[in-house]
Amino acid sequence: MSKETGVIEIRIAGLSEGIYEYDFTCKATDFKHPELAEPGFCNAIDVKVVANKTDNDIIVDIVTKTVAELTCDICLAPLKKEVAGIYRVFFVFDEPGSNTEGFDENYRILDRNASSVDLTEDVRETLLLSKPLKVVCEDNPKCSVYHDGAPGSPEDEPEEESPWQESLKKLKKKYH
Numbered sequence: 001m002s003k004e005t006g007v008i009e010i011r012i013a014g015l016s017e018g019i020y021e022y023d024f025t026c027k028a029t030d031f032k033h034p035e036l037a038e039p040g041f042c043n044a045i046d047v048k049v050v051a052n053k054t055d056n057d058i059i060v061d062i063v064t065k066t067v068a069e070l071t072c073d074i075c076l077a078p079l080k081k082e083v084a085g086i087y088r089v090f091f092v093f094d095e096p097g098s099n100t101e102g103f104d105e106n107y108r109i110l111d112r113n114a115s116s117v118d119l120t121e122d123v124r125e126t127l128l129l130s131k132p133l134k135v136v137c138e139d140n141p142k143c144s145v146y147h148d149g150a151p152g153s154p155e156d157e158p159e160e161e162s163p164w165q166e167s168l169k170k171l172k173k174k175y176h
């Protein structure tokens with residue numbers, strides 16, 4: 001796989017211990033990923049990166065925020081929703097004797113001479129995780145007819161079903 005220039009990258013060369021904040025604004029298309037290219041993520045994406053550097057490691061917190069353009073799972077009405085994602089990555093400097101026990105799969109070994117850390121893939125992951133699994137509009141009276149009943153029991157829905165309602169049910173199942 002060819003190495004692409006990172007979209008989200010922080011410089012760590014010469015950083016002393018401490019907490020550093022970085023702000024980025026990007027577009028989903030910057031990530032060249034089919035799932036992010038879908039219409040939902042069409043607005044600007046704010047990315048905040050907080051790096052806490054110590055002598056042995058860097059803990060990086062990633063927060064993504066964007067207004068996703070979605071459609072209601074029930075009535076298919078278009079709606080906008082602010083979505084946020086949070087992700088934490090541990091970077092441990094590669095050195096004999098460094099203790100990496102207790103870290104989860106998010107930890108990476110980092111070359112002590114590395115001048116920067118590429119967070120592009122992690123930000124992309126954060127965005128993908130922030131995508132809501134269920135989307136239901138809140139103040140659409142036409143839609144509330146359907147979620148007045150007991151939630152999660154499709155049997156309570158009207159007996160007569162038009163083909164589009166059936167396809168919606170299938171769609172809803174897909175998201176459960």
Ligand SMILES: [Zn+2]
Pocket residue numbers: 072073074075076077136137140143144
């Ligand atoms: Zn709706």
